[in-house]
Structures are given as structure tokens and as C-alpha cells.
Amino acid sequence: MRLKNQRVLIVGASRGLGFATAYFAMKDGAAVAINARDKKKLDALVRSLSGYGKVFGIAGDALTDSKKIVNEAAKRLGGLDHVSVMVGGYEEDTIEAPKSLEAMLANHIKAPVLVANAAVGRLNRGSSITLVSSIKGISKASPNQLSYGIGKAGTAKLVEILSSELLGRGIRINAIAPHSIKGDFEPERNWKRLRKLGDMSAPPEDFARVIVWLMTDEAEFVNGATIPMDGGLRFS
Ligand SMILES: NC(=O)c1ccc[n+]([C@@H]2O[C@H](COP(=O)([O-])OP(=O)(O)OC[C@H]3O[C@@H](n4cnc5c(N)ncnc54)[C@H](OP(=O)(O)O)[C@@H]3O)[C@@H](O)[C@H]2O)c1
Numbered sequence: 001m002r003l004k005n006q007r008v009l010i011v012g013a014s015r016g017l018g019f020a021t022a023y024f025a026m027k028d029g030a031a032v033a034i035n036a037r038d039k040k041k042l043d044a045l046v047r048s049l050s051g052y053g054k055v056f057g058i059a060g061d062a063l064t065d066s067k068k069i070v071n072e073a074a075k076r077l078g079g080l081d082h083v084s085v086m087v088g089g090y091e092e093d094t095i096e097a098p099k100s101l102e103a104m105l106a107n108h109i110k111a112p113v114l115v116a117n118a119a120v121g122r123l124n125r126g127s128s129i130t131l132v133s134s135i136k137g138i139s140k141a142s143p144n145q146l147s148y149g150i151g152k153a154g155t156a157k158l159v160e161i162l163s164s165e166l167l168g169r170g171i172r173i174n175a176i177a178p179h180s181i182k183g184d185f186e187p188e189r190n191w192k193r194l195r196k197l198g199d200m201s202a203p204p205e206d207f208a209r210v211i212v213w214l215m216t217d218e219a220e221f222v223n224g225a226t227i228p229m230d231g232g233l234r235f236s
Pocket of ligand 1: 011012013014015016017018035036037038039041060061062063085086087088089090107111132133134135177178179180181182
């Protein structure tokens with residue numbers, strides 16, 4: 001129970017990675033608030049997670065309601081120890097037609113900035129913030145991912161800047177950078193048979209377990225890091 005009595009908010013969590021992160025955090029003893037815009041999806045997740053401990057949903061848009069989401073989470077959890085922002089959204093574009101620039105910068109830079117801004121005053125020494133970048137933001141560029149790549153590079157840079165800014169307060173900030181997350185999450189399944197090292201993608205469990213580890217004190221000397229998670233594919 002590495003997160004016993006810890007209070008966790010997961011923003012952008014109505015399926016896949018967010019679902020799995022909530023599950024593993026709860027299995028580790030945390031009380032969890034999950035956020036996304038779609039209340040119906042959140043309610044379904046809360047129903048399937050409620051057997052594992054305390055969990056509730058807060059419907060809202062991280063781009064417009066970040067303060068409300070954080071305040072409600074802190075009120076209902078009795079405080080806040082860890083915040084994970086994994087607002088999604090994937091669009092392809094090019095320099096000829098950068099149609100996704102605003103959306104991708106909003107989802108992958110603005111949302112984590114706004115949530116971190118709303119949460120940081122409530123976090124304490126030993127708290128953490130965890131973000132989700134992408135291999136495409138830190139490693140090999142793709143020609144059709146102009147705005148997404150810049151956005152995810154911004155996520156990784158935000159980790160570096162905030163880790164420096166929050167160092168003296170003992171609040172750590174890290175990220176994972178997946179290549180590809182495959183499918184949705186199902187509690188209790190044998191996910192390990194679904195992937196092997198060198199595969200292009202892996203199920204949400206593989207990524208969620210690293211996010212939860214980053215919250216625990218096992219990772220208390222890990223700060224300002226964006227961990228590539230592609231099973232080593234980028235070197236092959
Ligand atoms: N899937 C991949 O292969 C892959 C690869 C690399 C990195 N990533 C990153 O990993 C994270 C999770 O990926 P995913 O595929 O599970 O993402 P996703 O399904 O596209 O989005 C995750 C969640 O974000 C919520 N969301 C979107 N906009 C929001 C907003 N403004 N406010 C609050 N919630 C919002 C969505 O729920 P609602 O629509 O209900 O709001 C959804 O549940 C994302 O950051 C993604 O960019 C994914």
C-alpha cells in the first residue's frame with residue numbers, strides 16, 4: 001500500500017490510461033478523484049472502480065474549470081497529495097495547414113499549466129504532479145504531427161521548468177512519454193500477454209503503473225524527468 005492515506009486527482013480520465021491509473025492508485029491505497037468532460041463516462045468508471053476504495057468523478061473542462069475541479073477534489077478528498085494531468089486529444093497537421101495548433105497547444109500545454117496553477121497551493125512537501133507527453137514530443141519527429149509534436153514537447157519542457165520552480169517546496173513533477181497506448185482498460189485482466197518489449201504499443205496498464213510509481217516515495221529522487229515508454233523501439 002504505497003499510497004495509503006494519499007489523495008490523488010486525475011484530470012482527463014474517462015477511459016484507458018486515466019481509468020488504469022485510478023485503478024492502480026486505489027489498489028495502492030489512495031483515495032481518487034477523476035475528471036473528464038463527459039459525466040456519463042465518468043459515472044461508469046466510478047461504478048466499476050468503487051469496489052476498490054474511495055473514488056468519485058468531477059465532470060468539467062480542464063481548460064475552463066481547472067480551479068473548480070481542483071477545489072472540489074480537495075474539498076471531497078480532504079486535501080490533495082498528487083495530481084496527474086492526462087488530458088488527451090490527437091490531431092495531425094502540417095506547416096502548410098496548421099489547423100490543430102490551438103487545440104493541441106491547449107490540450108497538451110495549457111491544460112497542465114492551468115491545473116498545476118490551481119493545485120500547487122494545495123500541495124505539500126512529498127507531493128507530486130505527473131503529466132503525459134509523447135515519444136513524438138521528445139524523440140523522432142513525424143512530418144504530419146506539427147501541432148501535436150510541439151504540444152507534447154511543451155509538456156516535457158513544462159516538467160523541466162516546474163521541477164526547477166517547485167524544487168524548494170519539495171513538490172516533484174515528472175512525465176511519461178508513451179509511443180502508443182493500445183485499447184481501453186479492464187480491471188483484473190492479464191495485460192502482460194498483450195505486449196512484449198519492442199512492440200509499438202502496449203496496454204494502458206504498463207503506463208499507469210509507472211505514473212503511480214512516480215507518485216510513490218519509491219520515486220522520491222526522480223524529479224524533472226520525462227520517461228520514454230516505447231519498450232526501446234526508438235533505438236531499433
Ligand atoms: N493513446 C496513445 O497512443 C497515446 C500516445 C502518446 C501519448 N498519449 C497521451 O496519453 C494521455 C492519455 O491518452 P488517451 O489516448 O487515453 O487520451 P484520450 O482518450 O484522447 O483523452 C484522455 C481523456 O482526456 C479527456 N479530456 C479531453 N479534453 C479534456 C478537457 N478539456 N478537460 C478534461 N478532460 C478532457 C477525455 O475525456 P472527455 O472527452 O470525456 O473529456 C479523455 O477521457 C493523453 O495525454 C495522450 O495525449 C496517448
